[in-house]
Amino acid sequence: MGRDYITVVTGLPRSGTSLMMSMLDKGGIAPLKDDVRTADVDNPKGYYEFERVKKLPGDQGWLPEARGRAVKVLGELMKHLPSGFEYRVVFMMRDLDEIVSSQKKMMIRRGEDPDVIPDDELIRLYRTYLKNLKGLVNSSENMRVAYINYNELLSDPDQSFEEIRDLFDGDIDADSMRDAIDLSLYRNRGG
Amino acid sequence: MPEQRKHTTVSIPTPLYRNIKKRIEGTGFTSVSDYVTYVLREVLASLEEGTSEEVFSKEEEDRVKDRLRALGYLD
Structure with a gap:
C-alpha cells in the first residue's frame, strides 16, 4: 500500500532540513524537488527545494504530486498548507x-548584512516564532509530527531514527537513512 | 437513568505506584490517585499553554520574514 500522505520537512533555515530530506530519500521517501537552487558551499549536497512551495498559498496545484513524497516547507509557509x-x-x-x-555566514556569502538584527534579539524572536509554529502543527488534525533535534541526530542517531520510524508506522528504511549523515558537514557547532 | 461515573481507572506500573506512594508520605496528598490527578492536570495545563500563541507583533513578524527573504527561503 502506498503512502497517501505528504511528508513535510520543516523548521528554520539551517536547522538540518536538507539533511533530513536526503535521509528520507535514502530511507525510501522520494523528495519533491526541482534543483532550481543548486548545491553550494552552504549546502554542498543540495537544498532539496521545490520552488512552487514558495508560492503558497496562491499555488496549491502541486500538492497532489507531493503525495507519497517528501517536500521541504519553510516554517513560515506551514500555515498555508491546505x-x-x-x-x-x-x-x-x-x-x-x-x-x-x-x-550569518550564509548571509555574508549572499552579500547581505548579517547584523541587521542583533543575535540575542534574533534568538528571542526565533524562540517565539518556533513556539507559535509548534502550536500550529500540534493543533492541526491533519498533521502528525516528529520533532527531531539536529544536534542529537548527529551525536546519537538511534533515538531520532526510532521517532522517525514511529512517524511513518515503520514504513521507512532507517538503516539506509544513516548513510546520509556526513559528520564532516556538521559545522557551526555551539561552544 | 444511571448516574454518570465521575472517576475511571487507569493502570500504571506497580513499581511506579509504590514509588509515588512513598513520595507522597507526609505531604498533603491523601492518595496516589490524588497525586497522579494533580500531576496530570499540571502537565495538561502546560501543554495547552504551549499551544497558545505568544504575542508576536506585526513588526516582529516582519523582521523574521525579512530575515528569511535575505536567506533566500522566501519570495
Missing part, C-alpha cells in the same frame, strides 16, 4: 546559537 491533505511532519530543531551563526 486542509484537504494528510501530512506527516518532520520538524527539525537545532541549537539556536548554531542556527544564527550558520545563517
Whole structure:
C-alpha cells in the first residue's frame, strides 16, 4: 500500500532540513524537488527545494504530486498548507546559537548584512516564532509530527531514527537513512 | 437513568505506584490517585499553554520574514 500522505520537512533555515530530506530519500521517501537552487558551499549536497512551495498559498496545484513524497516547507509557509491533505511532519530543531551563526555566514556569502538584527534579539524572536509554529502543527488534525533535534541526530542517531520510524508506522528504511549523515558537514557547532 | 461515573481507572506500573506512594508520605496528598490527578492536570495545563500563541507583533513578524527573504527561503 502506498503512502497517501505528504511528508513535510520543516523548521528554520539551517536547522538540518536538507539533511533530513536526503535521509528520507535514502530511507525510501522520494523528495519533491526541482534543483532550481543548486548545491553550494552552504549546502554542498543540495537544498532539496521545490520552488512552487514558495508560492503558497496562491499555488496549491502541486500538492497532489507531493503525495507519497517528501517536500521541504519553510516554517513560515506551514500555515498555508491546505486542509484537504494528510501530512506527516518532520520538524527539525537545532541549537539556536548554531542556527544564527550558520545563517550569518550564509548571509555574508549572499552579500547581505548579517547584523541587521542583533543575535540575542534574533534568538528571542526565533524562540517565539518556533513556539507559535509548534502550536500550529500540534493543533492541526491533519498533521502528525516528529520533532527531531539536529544536534542529537548527529551525536546519537538511534533515538531520532526510532521517532522517525514511529512517524511513518515503520514504513521507512532507517538503516539506509544513516548513510546520509556526513559528520564532516556538521559545522557551526555551539561552544 | 444511571448516574454518570465521575472517576475511571487507569493502570500504571506497580513499581511506579509504590514509588509515588512513598513520595507522597507526609505531604498533603491523601492518595496516589490524588497525586497522579494533580500531576496530570499540571502537565495538561502546560501543554495547552504551549499551544497558545505568544504575542508576536506585526513588526516582529516582519523582521523574521525579512530575515528569511535575505536567506533566500522566501519570495
